[in-house]
Amino acid sequence: MLKRCVPCRFYHAFQPRKISRDIIETLPSHELLQHLGFLRQTQSGLVNWLPIGLRSLNKIENIVRNRMNGAADAMEVQLSTMSPKNLWETTGRWSNTELFKLRDARKAEFCLTPTCEEDITNLMKNYISTYKDMPLLVYQITKKYRDELRPRGGLLRGREFLMKDAYSFTGNKEDALKMFAQMNAVYEMIFTDLGIPFVSAWADSGDIGGDLSKEYHYIHSSGEDTLLTCDHCGTSSNIEKCESFPQEGNTHMGEVNVKYALNKARDTLICFYYPKDRSLNWNLAIEAAGHDVDGSMRDKREDEVLKIFRESNEDLIFSRILRIMDCRLNSRSNFPDFPLRQYLKSNFGQIDDVSIVEAREGEICGLCSEGLLKANKTIEVGHTFHLGTKYSQALEAQFTDRENKSSAIEMGCYGIGVSRLLGAIGEITRDKHGFRWPSRVAPYQASICVAPGNNEIKQRIKQEIQETMGSEVMDKFSEKVGLGARISYSHAIGIPLCIIAGPKNWPNVEIEVRGKNWFNDDTPSWREAHKELRNALQWQVIEGDSKPEKHIVPIEHLSRVITLLFEDL
Structure with missing residues (x-):
């Protein structure tokens, strides 16, 4: 009688000896993935992939690669996992607290890449010299690293994860926006191929930068994100990007909060007033102020902003004040005391009836002014960005344009969390019997x-x-x-x-x-x-x-x- 081969014994070792209904119904999805032999967590946020888990992960990766190679006509590259400190200092991102940082034997400092805007820009500027070299689209599928303080949800928020990140290079903004639209069409194909209903939403660009971005989500009660969707125009936006208006305005009679900021020249104090029971939406606040806001004020305390304002203006009595009032407030709302004792009323400006707080379910859609917003918890699995010239200017990625002038390259970046997708699809499809993958993702x-x-x-x-x-x-x-x-x-x-x-x-x-x-x-x-x-x-x-x-x-x-x-x- 032939002995069972080593690969078979190895394979059987990962199968659980007992599968009970209680275990399947009560274990969190990331623990169920471990129990059933898809993967094994070594530490919080770190996993080893086992045979059947790797089969599903590879299938997701191949679906993404197929569309990137075909529909997107992109070229695949593979960048180093280690990125030098000087690149991140140049773009101002070395201070990010989620970077894994290390030092080699020569005392040179590096980080493990959580994303590759710096590295890809530094690489591609060697191969782009004129407008004839573009447009270009390159991508990679590789591991990324993020020093999460509180990893959770298994694959949904890990410290090491598999990601597809793509980067576009064009000679002008018009072509960059065309590439952005093209990549969003490719993303629609990818998420359709994966076999799970999804929703796309306009989003805040955050630390990545740029002025235009779109997210891709799965709707599920376990999600950490919130999307708001209009029941009239059908537009979905994340909470940082969504504007809403109350069904009846100017009715707030309670306490009022204020957030102080300065304009870019720092000669105008901007006061954002909003109901105390709501959260300020910084993106809407900046838009209400005509985008003339010093972005560094966002995370500063009110006393810090006022100190900078006083130091930047020799005679405060002649300085300008701009008050921006959320549309939910009225003259009988309980406003906080004004911080300046001497000022000229003629230097006061005021903007009323704008919405500067985070949207809520049941309010009127700010885009169409017709429908009401519905909120859903979601899991984000993809994000696309139009970056503009943020990284190309900082890293001197230039090209010669049609007029023989030197210009900064227009860029975009496009990410999909490949390993995160497996965790998200598992969470969405599980039932009392276990996981119920789409056929293209099943091991x-x-x-x-x-x-x-x-x-x-x-x-x-x-x-x-x-x-x-x-x-x-x-x-x-x-x-x-x-x-x-x-x-x-x-x-x-x-x-x-x-x-x-x-x-x-x-x-x-x-x-x-x-x-x-x-x-x-x-x-x-x-x-x-x-x-x-x-x-x-x-x-x-x-x-x-x-x-x-x-x-x-x-x-x-x-x-x-x-x-x-x-x-x-």
Whole structure:
């Protein structure tokens, strides 16, 4: 009798010995991924990938790469994980507290890249000299690092993660915006290919920079982000970008908060007034002030802003004051005392009836002024940015334009969290039986579950479906677990089709359908095929509310029925 090979023993080692309903229903998704053998967490925010987890991760990566190579016509590169300190100092990002920093034997300092705007700009400026060298789009799929103080959610917020980051280079803003639109169209294709309904939303660019960005989200109650969607125009925005108006304005009678800021010349004190029970939206506040706001004021305390204002103006009595009033306030709202004792009223300016607070569900959409906003918790999985010249100017990435003048390259960047996607899809699709991946993401397309000792039946099934399924069949189970445990494990790890057979009913074979079309809940197409072919294929169907849908066919028709079932998955 032949001994089981080392790879098989290695494979079986990752399968749980016991799968109980309580474990599946109560474990958080990142712990369930560990229990079922997808991965193993070594420390908070760090994981080792195991065979079946790596199969799903590679499938997601290949979906992304296929569209980047095809629809986007991008070129793949691979940058170093270590980035020198001087690049990040040049762009002003070395002080970021989430950078993993290290020093080599020569005392030179580096960071482990969380993103690669600095490195890709420094690289590509060597290959772009004139406008004829552009547009260019390059990308990589590689590990990134972020020193999260509180990693959580397993793959959703880790310290090491797999990411696809792409970067575009164009000669003018018009072409940069065309590239931005093109990449968002490619992202629509990628997220459609992944098989889970998604929503795109206009977003704040944050620390990355630029004046235009878009996020891609999965709606789920466990998400950390909030999207607001208008029920009239259908536009979705994240809370940092969304403008809303109350259904009835100027009604706030309570306490009022104020946020002080300065204009860019620092000769005008800007006072943003808003209801105390709301949060100031800095993006809307800047827009209300005509974008003439010193951005460094955002995180400074009120006394710090006032100190800078006093130091920047010799005679405060002649300085300018601009008050910006949120539209929810009125003259009877309880305003705080004004900080300056001497001032000229003629130097006061005031802007009323603007919205400068974070939007809330049920308020009027600020974009169309017709619909009401609905809030949803979401998981962010992708983000696109128009960067402008923020990095090219800092790092002197120049080119010669059509007028033979030197100009800064216009850039964009486009990220997708590849490993984060696996965690997010797992969270969304899990049910009382385990994970229920879209077929393109599932570690295998089908499993063969026979009782221990029935190797001839298993080999006959493999032979029958080899042409249809190829390497997408899982049939390796520990000899120590019975048929029921094998079926439960197949369902738990989310394999779309579970093929079950045994001596009692042979040569009939059962197919339990675990897969689901997450985009479409309409009547599956196999029903029409079943009406026409059930007699010819001797095809039986058993359905129940609490059990997986089951199809029974003779072994010689197994491949045909599997093909029909996969049209819906």
